[in-house]
Amino acid sequence: MSWDLCGLCQKYDSLASRSFPEREFFFQRTQTGRPITAEWQGDLFRACAKHAGMDFPKDGWPRVYDFRHNFATHVIRKWIHGGKDVGAMPPYLSGYMGHSSLKATAYYIHLVPEHLTDTGLTAWGCMPEVPDYED
Numbered sequence: 001m002s003w004d005l006c007g008l009c010q011k012y013d014s015l016a017s018r019s020f021p022e023r024e025f026f027f028q029r030t031q032t033g034r035p036i037t038a039e040w041q042g043d044l045f046r047a048c049a050k051h052a053g054m055d056f057p058k059d060g061w062p063r064v065y066d067f068r069h070n071f072a073t074h075v076i077r078k079w080i081h082g083g084k085d086v087g088a089m090p091p092y093l094s095g096y097m098g099h100s101s102l103k104a105t106a107y108y109i110h111l112v113p114e115h116l117t118d119t120g121l122t123a124w125g126c127m128p129e130v131p132d133y134e135d
Helices: 003-019 038-051 064-081 090-097 102-109 113-119
Strands: none
Touching: 038 064, 064 090, 064 102, 090 102
16 A cells, blocks of 8 residues: 555544444445445445536446556556566556455456467466456
8 A cells, every 4th residue: 555545544543443443444435334246336426426416328427446457557558668577576566456366466467368368478487376266
């Protein structure tokens, strides 16, 4: 986690602890005390997007998690086009995204295969098998 994000989380924790000293979860719904779920987060995102005048096709609404995918694939593409040693970079992305292992980060690498096959960097001995699931 970056230092600025860590500072924001500490500030949030301090403010949330004052308002809800008995809270059980770092991020929780204030009305129910339950943790924030992906479904609730998606509903809130869609409500905010609609309020802001954004519109997507009925089946085309992005999930909040899609922004995470987008971020990770853009970082990998930036490495490739910037001439970085892509075989050595995944631990940095893994740490930044909060993954517990490189296996979770490897998922994003298969999202940009058209770029990776052109580089000759797909035969990485250090990378685990790409999982078929999302972290």
